[in-house]
Amino acid sequence: MDHPIPTPDIAAPDAEPVLDADIVDLLNGSATASTQGDALSMARVKRRVLARVAEDQRGQHLTVRAADGQWQPFGPGLSLKVLHECEGIMSYLIRLAPGASLPAHRHPIDEECVVLEGALRIGELEVGAGGFHLGRQDKLHMPIVSEKGALIFLRGAAPEATLLV
Template sequence: MNRNLIPEIDVDLLEELDARLVPVQAGDELLLARAKATIMRTIAQDRAPLYRTVRASDREGWQKVCPGLERKVLWDSQGARSVMLRVAPGTTVPAHVHGMDEECVVLQGTIRIGELELHAGDYHVGRRGTSHELAATDTGAVVYLRGAMDEV
């Protein structure tokens, strides 16, 4: 285990918390169950993996968003989501306003956002509060996006 990931323990804080502990009385089963559930959730979060790998060969996890558009969630974190989009030839995505910065990398194909044409390897960012024009593709595309959870 990498000890750099383990925070130093504040002994004074532990002693202060210990002094404030109050024993649970008989009959407080609901309170005890809630406390246990909170502790177990915290333990589960602490055991969350430090790395995640998604392989291009993974066939699972794709969700149909609308005709011609599929999404695979790669990561959710702190109000942002990373996704991969598969866009079929001839598909259009309506204009929208960004709730936060949205990053886009075209991995395959070509996509147009208004008059802007993006090809494989191109990067584009839509800043928070800006609106994107209609996006479309004639060739189909695979796109990586990172932005607000409710938008991607």
């Protein structure tokens, strides 16, 4: 028993139809298409279905805007803003005032760092805006200094205010 797919005109007058008329015709078998036409039609259907799924799942994502959240003191010349934490893994920002530093320390897991503004000196290594640094698990990390100030994004274990070796 055939169940034709409803034509797009049953949608509310101001709503975008769920499917284009040519797709409905193809699905109902009332139109024929070339292989290229089928591929283009399927790509269009896929694009619309994925857009609707993404719209439906929008609330399941997390967005933290620049003005959201609170900066908290983390040490002399340092402030920290948590973006997300789950199961001991944290994504956060650290702002270093000019001359601020972090002492030598170790990470319990690998820690990823992206310099968003300014520059860091890690031992003799200079990492500027746009640069990436990976602090390996259990390896001693040289002191980190920002002579002119910096903003960095980090992802790793929740940091401790007292970074001891």
